[in-house]
Amino acid sequence: MIETSPEPPIDCPLCPRLVAYREEQQAAHPDWFNAPVPNFGDPDAWLAIAGLAPGLTGANRTGRPFTGDHAGGLLYDTLGAAGLAEGEYTESADDGLRLKGAIIINSVRCVPPQNKPVGAEINNCRPFLKAALDGLTKLRVIVALGTIAHASTLRAYGEAAGRYKFGHLAEHRIPGGPVLLDSYHCSRYNQNTGRLTDEMFAAVFERAKEIVA
Template identity: 65%
Template sequence: MAFPPCVLPRTEPPRDCPLCPRLVAFREQLRAEHPDWWNAPVPAWGDPAAWLAVVGLAPGKHGANRTGRPFTGDFAGELLYATLLKFGLATGTFRATPDDDLQLHGAAIVNGVRCLPPANKPTPEEIRTCRPFLAAPLAGLGQVRVLIALGQIAHDTALRTLGVAPSRAKFGHLAEHVLPDGRVLIDSYHCSRYNQNTGRLTAPMFEAVFARAVALRG
């Protein structure tokens, strides 16, 4: 399997990052079970000149942890990349594999937790420990003016990373929060299979978030 280059290599954790013992143990287990998978911290991916940063929670087991590219290989990525393509933030064809010809334009994707957590649930300590690896690409992507947080945990960690207490900016789908540096964070329900299957998030609802982001760019 071909794995994609990350957007800002100098901001990434090492492949064998040792900081979270529970995540390290799970990583080693999966490396033994699936040696052809990525099984490492998933790097940020997209356009180094991005004006939009999409902040997710963590890699999915059969998605980014397998393929090495955010939201690639699992159900959530189908809606995310279809939406990016619809709004001209991507070109090519999304085939749920990192060796497709998909490219992002004006957008980048980064997870708040870079390693796969058991049961898709990172602990508060793991989220805190990984925060520098969210701060670094957000700082390095100097042209980002709008951020989209996918879900409340991504919302909370993005705010804390950017120096805002979550209690001062309540999560809500399509809620907007002006950050201290003038950038804007827009909330969205996560594009997970559960949210889509239950109707909590529909394609029009998700597209409305990106339409607002485009409008804010001006």
């Protein structure tokens, strides 16, 4: 069996719609990253954060997950407060920020139009998610940001996503695997509508630390 790399090639051809959109952005913004965004964090992580996909002017521009958009501010501030990051987040990939015991892995690596990947694109990218998770020998907890990350993570472990109901702070024991801990996504929309507050998000990572204590 051929093993899948945890990182797709920079010119990944698997999703025609995403390739076309990526090429549009490369032409419009040649100084942006405009490629599958690699994982970011500690290779010895006990905690993996499963995101959705790069934002157009965030990770797709900067080349680092949750960097350069509204969601990143809350995520990295929360990780810092939880002792899982050190350094100052400045919305730039070269700000020197470092994660400690945590890693961020997006379920889809290329930016999708309207921030909405379709099912085939999520499925095409899942082998990279699985390979990245399988390579984390100290992994104990996965925080899934939103329903897409929740479902794709479960399927990466061969589980039927419908058997595990998504809910903020819901915990799921993956047979033979880590604990899956759900969170609402830290998107601008969820923050602005109050669906996700700073306190609610902080509680997710405090619970993750309790699980491994």
